Amino acid sequence: MIAALTLSVSLLTAPAIAQGPPPSPPPSAKVARTAAPNPTDVALAKAKEVNERVEVEALRSATATYYANPDGKTLRAELSSVPIRVKTDDGWRPIDLTLVEKDGALRPKTAPGDLVLSRGNDSTVATFSGEKGRMAFASPSTLPKPTVKGNVATYPSAYGPGIDLVVSVMPSGFRHDVVIRQRPTNALELRVPMRLSSGTKLGIGADKTPGLLNATGEEAADLAAAPVIDAAAMRDPDKGNISQAKAKIDGNNVIYTAPATFLNDPTTTYPVTVTTASETWEGTGIAGDTHVSNVLPDGSANATLPWLLAGKSHSGSRTHRTYIMFHISGTPLEGGTVHNADLRLHNQDSHTCSDTDSPGIDLQRVTSPWNTGTISWNNQPSTVLSGHVANRGAYSATRCPEGEGELYYSIELIVQAWMNGTPDLGVRLNSVIEPDSTQNWRYYRSHEYGGYDTYPFTPRGPVLFIQYTPADRPVSAVAWRYTEPEASTYDEIEALANDPARARATQSVGPDPVGPSWEEAQQAKESGSEFDIQDAEQQTPLPHESDPPVEPEPDTTLPTVVETSPARDATGVPIITTIRATFGEAVRGSDIQVKKQDGGAVAGTPVYANRTLTFTPSAPLAADTRYTVEVTKATDYADNVMAPHSWAFTTANASLEGLVAAFGLEEGTGSTVADASGNNNSGVAQSTTW
Known part of the structure; x- marks a missing residue:
């Protein structure tokens, strides 16, 4: 006969319990070791004990860090869009992009992949070894010795007098810039020789523009153009000049032409930067973040910039x-x-x-x-x-x-x-x-x-912070115990679960009532998994367990609008205004309509944020006109739908807008105030207190 107890703990405890004479275990049977405690549970217990967040180091990854919260139940995750640490033989180490000389080359101290930069006196600028093989970028001539500062190596005049090659090491790779420091007289051709990894080649992609193609001919990176940005635009997106250097393929070379009209424009501020290559070329770049625009259309080039727009x-x-x-x-x-x-x-x-x-x-x-x-x-x-x-x-x-x-x-x-x-x-x-x-x-x-x-x-x-309750980790387990001694408390069942002469455990319940062999039981217990005990005939909480949680009362309260702008029946509202409805709780699916007194709808854009629905009219409202606003369909997260909420306001009379008179209020006595506008108006203050 099987008598079951409901218990949700680790393999330290015994699950369903059966009675019967104990068989003699084989001489080779060993005492099953206790399952290793789950690192998350350990961190949660520690966080609750010390009342502060504790990192769950076992969950670390290249882009994420996890913490146990002091409530002992929830976790906090901190995610970056690209790697912030690297796994080494000594464990995880923070990325350090500082360039140092090592083994006859320049290398970042700690970075993903194997990136090597030239120390000068050769033409190979950068070599990168990754999952897709080895790839190199070169220069059209022998490189000078670079000037190194932090994560940046500058090769002066590598592309001619006053035209430097600048390589910046990034968390996900590198950026290869040609920096034009003085105004040239003609258009510039900037040649970037490449040594490609196996299975890749330069060619024309499906969009009929130059690209890096994979073994099947599909475009892995778009090389159609490189951004050309002057110094003013680099500092401020609302200033300066931006253009593109068109590309063409010549064997294993990409040649970019910086337009003469841009370079000779007297409003162009030098130095001018042309981003001619990056880690996105050889496929080692991580899709972390980038931006595109109608003037800087290339996401692969923009992905290497230190800003997003x-x-x-x-x-x-x-x-x-x-x-x-x-x-x-x-x-x-x-x-x-x-x-x-x-x-x-x-x-x-x-x-x-x-x-x-x-x-x-x-x-x-x-x-x-x-x-x-x-x-x-x-x-x-x-x-x-x-x-x-x-x-x-x-x-x-x-x-x-x-x-x-x-x-x-x-x-x-x-x-x-x-x-x-x-x-x-x-x-x-x-x-x-x-x-x-x-x-x-x-x-x-x-x-x-x-x-x-x-x-x-x-x-x-960019960083994403998430407070969450982790998913359950259910794994079924069954253990058998026998008549003597009786086990009913937490400690007694824990002792029973670790005594192979009296109990066996497995991760699945089969049709055979005899259960698993001793070897199968031993293997199941040593797996280190966590177990949820299956409920069989009864539910009897053990003495150490708390009462079951009380289900909260269902939320049946409808969402409401608690504040509006303009206020209900307001008058003199400016014709250039935004209309807002603030809810008493977070909602979704809300709709707002603004209508003139003749019933015509007002065009505009609604935006919901922070419990407030904002409507921005596409054009100024009509003067001296009554408008009606109706908010509908707002639904809270218990699926309660609000009743329609409406109000009205009236815009100002255009003939009354502007300064009529300015009164000075510094007299200190009496109720008459003087006119400071020069229009000889006068005013009387009511209920005056000085």
Whole structure:
């Protein structure tokens, strides 16, 4: 007969219990060792004991760090878009891109892959060995000895007088720039010789432009053009000049032509930088982050820049979109439950210092595959609005008194979808009102900027913080015990589970009531797995177990609008205004309609963020007109749908707008106030107190 107890613990305890005479174990049977404690459980217990976060070192990866929270139940994950550490024979080490001389070459101290840079006196600039083989970039002539500073090696005049070759080592590879320090008289041809790995070649891709092709002829990287950026544009996306150097293939060489019209333009500020190669060429680049635009269309070249650009610049004539990817699939996050998820971006620069005078930047989930080697303005992945969120915040190192700073996007719905198995293809950032010619841009630090081991003393690229409860790890187990001695407490069952003369365990329940052999039981116990005990005939909590959790009362309260702007029945509302409805709780699926007094709908853009639904009209409202606003379909996360909420307001009379009179209030006595406008108006103050 089997008598079962319900128990959810590790293999330290015995599961379902059977009675019967104990068989004699074979002489070779050994006492089953106790299963190794789970590192996450150990960290959670420690965090609760010391009341502070404790890292779960066993979960470390190249891009992620996990912590046990002091509540003893939840975890915190910190994800970077590219590697922040490297696995070595001595364990994980933080990336250190400082270039040092080693074995007759320049190498970064600690970096992914095997990157070697020239010390001069040869023509091989950089050699990279990775999963796809060995690849090298060369120069058209013998290189001089480089000047090395940190992660940057500069080869002076490698492309001619005043034209340097600059190689910067990045967390995911490197960037190969030709820096033109003085104004040339003609167009420049910049030749980049390549030594390709097996199975790759230079050629013309399906888009009829130069590219790096794989063994089947598919384009692995787009080499159609290189960005040409002057010094002013490098500092400020709203200034300076930007162009492209068109490419052509000549054997194993890519030749870029920097246009003479750009180079000779008197408004072009020198030095001018041409990014002629990067790690994305040979396929070792990681799809961490990049941006594309209608003036800088090449995502592979932009992926190596130390900044990301999103929004509208140059009075709205230039449109920029940023793409960022984080890896959720195949990590401990899979199957977990999100409590909070924040994407942190370090805002280096912006066109504004205010969070009220621009539409802000919207974030959307990407729904089709992309990588930094092939993404471009004309080849962008799709996105979906579900879970999107906008942020009006803005910082600037040069324009704002508070300097640069951090902006956060709360993306719980997006991250939960990824953890539930939706493909983790990243997010896109773009202007909230992209079709409009509205000045609205943000410069963010990209993953290339670095600062991983010195944060918060230096800025850092995109980081995703996730507070979550990990998924259950159910594995069934069965153990048999016999008549003597009786076992009913936690300690007695633990002792029983570790006595092979009385109990056996397995990871599956088979039809044979005799159960597994002693060898199978031993192997199951030594596997170190965690076990959930299967419920059989009864549920009898052991003395050490707490009472079962009480199910919360279902949420049946409908969401409501708690605040509106303009207020209900407000008058004199400016014709240029935004309309807001603030909810008492987080909602989804809300809709807003604004109508004139004749019933005609007002065109505009709705954006939901931080419990507030904002409607920005596409054009100024009509003066002296009553408008009606109706908010519908708002649904909370218990699936309660709000009742429609409506209110009205009236815009100001255009003839009354502007300064009529300015009264000075410094007299200190009486109720008559003087006119300071020069129009000989007078005023009377009521209920005056001086």
